[in-house]
Amino acid sequence: MTANQIVLQVIRALETADIPYMLVGSYSSNAFGVPRSTQDADFIIEPGDRSISAVAALIGPDIKLDPQLIFESVTLTSRYIATHEPSGFRIELFLRPDDEFQRSRFSRRVQKLFEDRLIWIPTAEDVIVQKLRWFARIKRSKDWDDIRHVAAVQQSRLDLPYIRHWCDQHGTRELFEKLLKEAEEIQPEQES
Secondary structure, X not given: OOHHHHHHHHHHHHHHOOOOEEEEHHHHHHHHOOOOOXXXXXXXXXXXXXXXXXXXXXXXXXXXXXXXXXXXXXXOEEEEEEEEOOOOEEEEEEEOOOOHHHHHHHHOOEEXXXXXXXXXXXXXXXXXXXXXXXXXXXXXXXXXXXXXXHHHHHHHHOOHHHHHHHHHXXXXXXXXXXXXXXXXXXXXXXXX
16 A cells, blocks of 8 residues: 555545545645655644544544544644554644634635545645744755745746745744745755
């Protein structure tokens, strides 16, 4: 089973359990930028009063979902972790944080074709804003590369006032302006 097949299996389980989700992390930046490989898939979920055990029962015997919530220090949120045991591929199901940006990001999610299925992901703008927040906090070079590529590929389609609004709120405006300058120098067609 490939990583994409595992992701689709989790999506089918979430949809069957009627749990709203969006696929985030490198999968969402891959959708708008330059694809790169990854060893995990991250989701934001809104389970409400639905039990996560329904998802555990639906995802199949090869994917084990730990029913215990774990606090994650990078995102400062709680998550469930599932592992595809044969491959070690990891799925993280983050509970949607209850702050203004996270509510906005989730409400703006869009559907995009992934393999043969429409799935929910954040907008390109929200990928940039969120990854800038992570980069400002922990300085992972892969986050910078991801958002630089998203900005380069999506340049003319980005809602810059929207991004600048949230960057002003999060203290990442200077990083964003630097990012825009770098993105202008990238030739997206040469990056693929």
